[in-house]
Amino acid sequence: MADFDLVTKAVVPAAGLGTRFLPATKATPKEMLPIVDKPAIQYVVEEAVSAGLLDVLMVTGKNKRSIEDHFDRAIELEEVLEAKGDDERLSQVREPADLATLHYVRQGEPRGLGHAVLCAKQHVGDHPFACLLGDDLIDYRDELLKRMIEVRQARGGSVIALMEVPKEQVSLYGCAAIEPTDEDDVVRVTDLVEKPPADEAPSNWAIIGRYVIDPAVFEVLENTPPGRGNEIQLTDALRTLAGRGGDEGGPVHGVLFRGRRYDTGNKLDYLRTVVQFAADRPDLAPEFVPWLKEFLANR
Numbered sequence: 001m002a003d004f005d006l007v008t009k010a011v012v013p014a015a016g017l018g019t020r021f022l023p024a025t026k027a028t029p030k031e032m033l034p035i036v037d038k039p040a041i042q043y044v045v046e047e048a049v050s051a052g053l054l055d056v057l058m059v060t061g062k063n064k065r066s067i068e069d070h071f072d073r074a075i076e077l078e079e080v081l082e083a084k085g086d087d088e089r090l091s092q093v094r095e096p097a098d099l100a101t102l103h104y105v106r107q108g109e110p111r112g113l114g115h116a117v118l119c120a121k122q123h124v125g126d127h128p129f130a131c132l133l134g135d136d137l138i139d140y141r142d143e144l145l146k147r148m149i150e151v152r153q154a155r156g157g158s159v160i161a162l163m164e165v166p167k168e169q170v171s172l173y174g175c176a177a178i179e180p181t182d183e184d185d186v187v188r189v190t191d192l193v194e195k196p197p198a199d200e201a202p203s204n205w206a207i208i209g210r211y212v213i214d215p216a217v218f219e220v221l222e223n224t225p226p227g228r229g230n231e232i233q234l235t236d237a238l239r240t241l242a243g244r245g246g247d248e249g250g251p252v253h254g255v256l257f258r259g260r261r262y263d264t265g266n267k268l269d270y271l272r273t274v275v276q277f278a279a280d281r282p283d284l285a286p287e288f289v290p291w292l293k294e295f296l297a298n299r
């Protein structure tokens with residue numbers, strides 16, 4: 001295996017405005033909306049930890065308090081549960097604070113995902129890092145991030161996660177032009193375009209919210225003007241890296257993901273996600289699934 005720097009840090013951008021989920025996101029970050037009984041962002045931190053990344057930097061915005069509180073101790077609550085002898089809930093309450101070493105940086109204004117990533121520059125330093133979007137969930141049974149880190153370790157540069165979507169949906173995502181490599185699930189990314197109209201998309205392979213990024217991205221982001229939606233786009237910076245060679249932050253590879261991904265950032269996908277998670281929960285499914293079937297049968 002080539003001698004590339006190890007990936008040890010994760011960055012979780014969670015400073016977006018979440019306008020698609022208003023009014024719920026007026027005072028609560030969308031990353032804190034519950035998927036059954038845990039906020040979405042907790043699943044994301046658990047995923048980083050299970051890929052071996054124990055140093056997690058959250059990029060937060062105006063409504064950061066609930067995120068910090070969730071990943072902190074809650075002494076009063078713990079005392080009450082302790083007094084009641086409710087060990088199960090006690091460990092659920094303690095769990096988020098014990099998961100990883102968490103750090104926070106604030107993105108003063110939501111100037112785009114690229115700008116949020118740039119806010120991580122000082123903490124990350126000159127090392128490759130993983131970036132996990134706080135509203136995008138990957139099923140814990142499908143080990144995408146570990147595979148992406150492996151690809152970075154073997155090939156250097158940056159690695160994005162790609163998922164095939166129907167043509168009419170490509171305009172919702174960043175989209176990649178790709179070439180095959182000698183590995184079935186790895187492609188070379190030759191171009192990237194953010195939210196293209198369906199007829200201009202270079203492929204059906206959409207960028208989903210997991211990245212392993214070379215630190216050269218910071219210098220590129222500093223020189224990336226605002227793009228689509230007047231935001232500094234991470235896709236634009238990765239496009240620049242995709243055109244570069246090995247010692248300048250490139251190349252960019254894509255891992256083709258065929259597993260289960262759940263979007264929680266808009267109302268309809270959020271509802272789908274909650275139902276799927278509930279139907280998978282051994283403590284809820286035996287009552288929830290028959291109820292759901294009956295409910296639907298009577299619609």
Ligand code: UTP
Nearest residue numbers: 013014015016017018019020110111112116134
């Ligand atoms: P989205 O593209 O979903 O944008 O961000 P958004 O602003 O959060 O939501 P809508 O479109 O208004 O509904 C993708 C990820 O990047 C983060 C978001 O928190 C989300 O995890 N992000 C986005 C930032 O941290 N800062 C930004 O300026 C923009």
